[in-house]
Structure formats: structure tokens, C-alpha cells
Amino acid sequence: MTGSDKYRLSCWFIRGSQAFRAGHHTEFNMSDVLKKSLKSRLTKLQCHFTWNLLDEEPDIAKVKDRLYDQIAFLDATFKYRIYNILAYTSYLNEDYEEATAYLHKAEEQLQEIETQDTYAKSVIIYANYAWIFYHRNHIIKAYMYLKKVREIREQYEFPPKENALLFEMYSEKGFCLLTFHGRHSERAKECFKKALDLDPENPELNSSYAIAVFKLEGYNCLKKPLDESFPLLKQAAQINPKDTVVKVFLGLKYQDLNNSKEGLRFIEDALHGTPEFPYLLSYVAKFYRREKMTDEAILVLNEATRLNPTSSHLHHQLAQCYKKKMTALKNSARKAKLQAQCTRAYTEDIADAVASAIFHLEKATEYKPTFVTAHIALACMYGRAKQYQKADERFHQILTMGNLTQEEKQDLHLNWAQYEQYKTNCQSESIKHYKEVLLIKCPTIFREFALQQSKSLAEEILTKNQFNDTGIDFLDFIHEQDFILPKSAMNDVPYEHNSENEE
Template sequence: MSDILKNSLKSRLLKIQCHFTWNLLEEEVDIGIMEIKLYDQIQFLNPERKYRLYNLLAYTNHLRGDYEEAIAYLQKAEEQIQEIQSDTTDARRAIIYGNYAWMFYHMNHFIKGYTYVKKAQETCKNLESSQRQNILLFEIYSEQGFSLLAFNGRHSERAKDCFQRALGLDPENPELNSSYAIAVFRLEGYNCLKKPLDESFLLLKRAAELNPQDTVIKVLLGLKYQDFNNSKEGLLLIEEALRATPEFPYLLRYVAKFYRRAGMTDEAIIVLNEAVRLNPTSSHLNHQLALCYKKKILALKDSARKAKLQFQSTRTYTQEIIEAVSCATVHLEKAVEYKKTFVIAYIALASMYGRANQYEKAEEIYHKVLHMDNVTQEQKQELHLNWANHELYRRNWEPEAIRHCKAVIKIKCPTVFRGYAIKQCKILAEEMISKNPSDNTGNDLLDFIHQHDEKNIAETDNYYQALQLEPDNEE
């Protein structure tokens, strides 16, 4: 009998619009990191948005199997919409009822599940039979878009589509305009070779006008001004947002990004240290801090070279480089501790171990990443290129460096890593031929390059641009 009840309930549940039917889990998500982001936003976002965050926290607790906590968050969502009565209150309740029904289904409380299915269906039916049908559609599109955007960055295209549909029903809605602009902004970051980089600019400007208290929108607009070489205007927006919400980790990471791209590395480090203090277990923030220290290392090495050319002491620079390498290493170790699948942080950590002459640790990390299940083709290229540089510049072992460069080139993705590997192989081949024209090794290496689809090399300039714009983009 219970199987009949269960199957009958599930067939009804699949027809309900709520978080359980929106395919939020199309890709692997780190639930712990997701929940930290949601907790941060609860503290700083407009109270009217909190019920959506509670809905999502209920869903993430279901994923962890903590149904009591999940139910508690659904109750908080109900309380929140009760406090802020609006035309969309009933539509919001319908979504929450759907979540309750699914939760009780997973808890094997099928009678309670049926009760909430009936509540959801009756609420939707009442809305559809009145002049408020558009309100139900508006809330479904809005809630689904918000959930997709919050849950996984790779859902941005789907989120954008939801926001467009909702805006068709309420074009002047401030929250929707903000969410739509953020979705487009993220898409430009992920697909900046395929989409124009200025599409989000006007959307962010409009969102800032409609919702002047939204500090996240101000910071993203500041970054767009920076993209268009107007850092002065961007800095005004960044500092204005920072004054309004100085302890919002989600916002601080974008502030730091602006500072880092503006060459204000020390300022970026200060901001990120504050963000890490507020959210010490954030793998992303620790990774960003490491990127800042890496940039500082490169600047210090450049200063040391200039000082050496002028016969000045480089002792101070050397000590500062050692300290920066140590700081970067610590934060990268934390990044991979808090996110075990953080591939690019592992690669950066191996590189930093190499800088610190900890060669065994570096090679241990390279081998570990090589055998991880979640490594993309592009990340494999980055891995082998870093490994090649490690062999060439740290261990002075040219044959191994060439082997890893070849591994990069064999992967056909037209990335900046592939372009660098090809250039590196050409340089090494030409040096071999110059040193010993009778040795065929150099000519064989050139033949290898020509055999492996050199037509895509020109595309690497675009990928270099992408890397400059989004050097910390996990996606």
C-alpha cells in the first residue's frame, strides 16, 4: 500500500513548481560552501529577499539529509512572507507548500506530503482562476531565476531566461532588474569570447538607478567601468559600496578584484584579509588572497631585477618575496583544505611549492591533480604547462618539460595554455638546432608542433584576454 501511495504522490509532486523540480543539481555543488554564501547574504540582503534564501537553505539541508533543519527553514520562509504581505504572498506560499510536500515525501510521511500537495494545488488554482494568474507566473519565474543564480554560476543562462520572462510581467521591478543584470554580468565572465563584454553595462546602470541601496550592483558596475578603462568612475562606486556594507564578504571579494586589476595589490590584500576574517573557511576568498600575493611576488621580482641592473641591493626584495610566497602558500593550503576538488587552487599550490624549492611537495600535488576525477581538459592543459615550467625552471630538466608541453598541445582546446606550450616548444627546438644542427631532436619537436593543428593558435589571444578579465574565475 505504501508503494502505491509513494508512487501516486511522486506523480503529483513532479507537476508542482518548486525547488525540487527546477533541476538545481545539474552539476556537482559543494553544499557547505553554498550554505556559507547563503548565510552571508541573509545578513546583508534586503529583508524581502530572505524568504528565498530560507527556501534554498531548506533545499540544501534536504541534500544533506537533515530534514528537521530543512523543515525549520521552510517555517522561517513562511514567517518571512507573513511579515511582508504583498500581492505575491499567496504565490510564494504555493512554492513553499511544494517544498514541504517534497520534504515529507523524502521523509516517507506520505499523508503529510499529500496534504501539502493539495495546499499547493489549491493555492495555484485560486490564483489561476482570478486576475492574479500573472502574479503566480511572475513569482515562479522570479523564484526559479533567483535559485538558479544563487545555486550555481553555470545556471546563469537559465536564470537569465527566467528573469526575462518575469520582467515581461513587471519591467520596473528593482529586484528583478538587479538579478537580471547580475546573470548577464556572470555570463560575460564565463563566456567572454562568445558574448559582447558590454551587454551588462547598461543593465547594471539601470538596476543601480532603480535600486540605489544595492551595493552589490554598484560594485559590479564599478568593475564594468574598469573594463572600459574608466577606473576613476569605477573607484567612486566601489568606495561608495564599501562605506555602506564594509563587512559583507560577498561584496568584499569583488572590491578586492577591482583593486587587484587596478594594480592596488596591497589594498586588495587588506580587503580580502577582512573578508577571510569574516568568513575564514571560504576556499574562494583564500584562493583570491593567494592570487594577490602571487601578483605581489611578480611585482617584487620585477623591482629586484631593476635594482640589480642599477647595482643596488636586492636583499629587501628577496625577503619580501619569501614572505609573500609563504603567505600565498598558507592561503592555498587552506583553499584546498576547505574545498577538496578545487583544481586550480591545487595547481597554484604546486607552483608555489616550486617557488619555495619544495619540489617533492610540488610533484606530489601535480600527480594528485592528474588523477582527480573532476579535472576539465582546459585544467589539464594548465596543469601540464605549470608542470613543464616546474621541470624547466626549477629542476632544469628539459626532456620532462618538453614531455609536459607536448601533453598540453595534444589537448585540442584553443586556450592560452596551449598557445604558451607551443611557443615554449618552438623556443626550445630553435635553441637545440642552434646548439647542435646535426641533432634531429629540435627538428622532430618542430614537426610535432606542425602536426598538431596549429590553426587554433591565433585564438589564444582571445583566451589571454579572458584570463586577464577573470583570472580567479573557478568556472
């Protein structure tokens, strides 16, 4: 801030004081006036504070874990963007000093990289500074950074320099949206597309755009898998062969398209490139798990949890692996029994798999008490272990958790219904919970599967006794519901639902 700027602010404060001493009856606080004026200007900036990142409640701890992994294991070129997001997460935790420190790191890292557009890249850092100092009530410093933003924007006001500023804004906004919350992928995709229009051959943007599209396909759980991301991921892997995240997603996409052999080649290439990156290892494990390479998935996830032992997501994935192992062992035991073979070893191994799944689910819910999917899986696994009191207590505990989404309520009641139907043989309770799923009109795989199971249960009751009042009433209830739902891409939805898009 120049001497004239400071002088102007001082004059405003002096005039305010004079007005107050002159006996004005209206309360006059020039500091509040300046802050209100500053807030109005800040809301017009392009930065993390104005990008509407809080339309869904964020998991700040999970976002920060992911960012720390990226700092530790990925290329240093774009760390300034990571520090920018960390500054914003610190603000959300009301730690303004830590937020300021992260912005200092963003500035330092930006000075270390070779680039022609340092000022264009700095503008979002300065905008974040202005917001942080506003929240710290350091009005003069906030105005100082606001002035820096204005001066940079004036330098880039006209083409072709204007494109450099737009490119940085679209790139960083897209990166932030994609990192901050997976369900912002549509907005991230739009940002990357606009940035690519300005620089079509940019390696980082090609990767980011492909990843955003890939994420969108994963979250779109009620439609058949889309193939839009496949050529984008292939192109990104060619343009940026060092991007192991793109390679692992390309491997998963090959698996979606029934070409697991080619997918495995990309998975192993990615694993060789960054063997100690927990975020990447979780997706490698996902590939192995879907390929029924359960032991390999467990091995990879054990390494990931060694690197990040408090990750609720990794513990949840390990539990999924042990559940799959349990299912495979049960199938083998049935075959052995049909062939009159001893099944004692299978019984012990199944018990060990169930115990391991429970251990990791308890860790997942300990490290993230709001992890609804893990709580539901834990309740179901207690049922598998015949620990019915713990299962009942867990289901009721989840029901009392605040801010459950419609999908989470459906997931809860579907699993609860299945638990009552198959584990406790309580038909009335099972019907009650199926009804709870169907009463929530949100079209999801949970509701669709509940519809299928409800029809089967009603038909089973009426097959035994066609005049059974319970069966007739339940079937009438089912037909009263509006079931015009899109067909899902669901292959098999077990009552312990697997969340494949936790990241």
C-alpha cells in the same frame, strides 16, 4: 488535507490490505503504489527539486556560505528565497529535518514582509515541503502540501492573477540558478528576462538580470569582453541605488572598459554601503588587485577572512595578491640591481610574500580539498620557494584526484609543463606535459597558451640545433593537432593560472 481526503487515502490502504489477505499471489504494497503516484505528481511541480540544478557537481559548502552571508548582510525582503535554497542544500546533504526547519523559516519570513501575493510566493515553499516529506516517507503530509499547491494554482489560474504566479516562478527560479551555480547564468538570464516582461520596473529583477549577464561575460573566457551588461548594470544601479552588489559589478565593468577612475567611485560607494559583506569584499579586492592596488586588496581580504575565516575562495584570493606582490617586488629588485643598489630588503620581502601565498593556499586546499585551481597554484608556489619535493608531490596528488574536468586537466598539465621548463629545467618532462594539454581538444585559454609555449620551446630547441630529433618530433606533433581555435581575450596567462570567476 480535508477529512474527505484523509478518508479516501484510508480507503486505499484498507482495500490494499483486503486484497493482500484475500490471497493474491502478486505482492501488493499500497504504500509503494501511493508513493509512486505521488512521485509522478511531484515531478510536474515548479520548485528546486525539478529545476535541474545538478547538471554539474555543486559545491554545497560554498553555496551555503554565500547564502549565510546574504542572510547576515543583505536586505531581509527576499530571505524566504534564501531559506528555500538552504532547504534544498540540506536535502542534498540528506539532512531532511534541517531542510524542513529551513522551509519553516521561509514561511515565517514570508509572513513578515508586506506583499499582495503571499500565496503566489508560498507555492514554491509548499512544493518543496511536498518533496521533502516524500523523501522522509511521510506520504500523507506530502499529499497535504501537494493539495495546497493545487489550491493556490487554481486561485491563480486565469489572467491577470496568473501573471503573479508566473512572475514568482520565474523570479525564484532565476535567483536559485544564479545563486546555486555560476555556470547556470544563461538559464538564470532567461528566467529574469521572462519575469521582467511581466514587471519591467521591478528593482530586484533589474539587478538580478544585469548580474546574470555580467556573470555570463566573465565565464565566456574565449571571447573578447562583452559590453551587454554595462547599460543593464547602470540601469539597475539607478533603479535600485541601495544594491551594493550591482555597484561593485558596475565598478568592475568600468574597469574592463578602461575607465578605472569612474569604476573606483562605484567600488568605494559599494564598500561604504556594506563594509562587512565578505562576498562583496572579494569583488572589491578583485578590482584593487587588477588595478595593482595590491596592499589595498590584501587589507580588504584580511577583513573578509576575519568575517569568514574558513572561506577557501578568500584564502585563494589572498594568495593571488601575495603572488602579484611577489612579482612586483621582483621587478623592483631587477631595476635596483641594474642601478647597483642593494637588493637584500627586496629578497626578504619576496620570501615573505611567497611564504604568505603558500600559507593561504594551504588554507584554501585544507578548507576545500577539491579546489583544483588552488592545488595547482600551491604546487607552483612550492616551486617558487624551491620546495621541489613538495611541488612534485602536489602535482602528482592533483593528477590522482577524481572527476577532473577537461579544463582542469589542461590547467594542471600547462602549469606542470611550465614548472618543469623553468624551475627544474627538465625539457623532456616539460614537452610531455605540453603534449598532454594539446591532446585535450577542449578550446580554452590553457590550450591556446600551451600552443604558443610549445611552438616557442620547439623553435628554441631547433635554433640551437636544427637537426635535433626532439625538436623536430615536437614541432611535427604540434602541427598534427587541430588548432582552429577562437582567439581569446587573454592578456597574459602565467603558469600559475588565476581564476577570476571562482564565485
